[in-house]
Amino acid sequence: MTAKVFIDGEAGTTGLQIRERLEARDDITLISVDAAERKSPEARAAAFAAADVGILCLPDAAAIEAVALAGDCRIIDASTAHRIADGWTYGMPELPGAQAAIAASDRVANVGCYATGSIALLRPLRDADALPADYVATLTGVSGYTGGGKALIAExxxxxxxxxxxxxxxxxxxxxxxxxxxxxxSQTPFFQPAVGNYAQGMIVQLHLSGAEVSAAQLAEIYAAFYANAPFVDVVDAPDRLSATALNGTNRMEISVLGNGADRITVSATLDNLGKGASGTAVQNLNLMIGAPETAGL
Structure with a gap:
């Protein structure tokens, strides 16, 4: 038996990449709305009614409206609208207990691209008590311009x-x-993102000024946290980090950088449209329909 999936917003950058990852699979049937009716509430409501899972690749306001149209259809929302909303499961499968929660949920909020890298760096340290809750984190990052949506892509x-x-x-x-x-x-981090003149790819960095943890301890914490995560690798720091190194994949690489003592930075490299969007959406879908987590990825 195949799962029926409707991608609402399949013509956008994230929607197109999700479709590409799903259309060759024999365990999924894609439901589409004619291009002339993509903004028709009636046509979209009918598509949701016919689907087992709807994936929203829409701006926040449109995503909220789509949820109202979706009825009982299970939803993965790739927008920002529901990521900390009550009744929604946060769709980052690498977090403790997340896989079971996502599999059982009818409403999954797909993690954001910069959030993927930032949380991937922060959460292992917080869970290991290597950082206090009130630590004022400093995060920086750079992404390809596709993360800015249609207007920035056009520029x-x-x-x-x-x-x-x-x-x-x-x-x-x-x-x-x-x-x-x-x-x-518990304290708002400093967070400064940037955009580079390339389509896809992302690096997020956590700068650990004042943190009482060594580079060796960091590597051990990350390796233990991601030991069973199929798409996350802890790798040695290269001389150069390329933001585009993992493009087209659902992988993320974490490295400990710096002098090993008082100047330490940790980095997460990923594809902002892959692991940061479409790839994780498919990973979440796999969990929801009982497919192997790595299917299509």
């Missing part, structure tokens, strides 16, 4: 966007609430 394709720029400079990035919630932080 880069037109050649009008800068090669590199900082954004959310008011320390108000939309991923901060989920980073705090699932990174188990």
């Amino acid at each position: 880069y394709e037109a050649g009008t966007a800068p090669d590199h720029f900082l954004y959310a400079t008011g320390q108000n990035h939309k991923h901060v609430p989920e980073i705090m919630e699932y990174g188990r932080l």
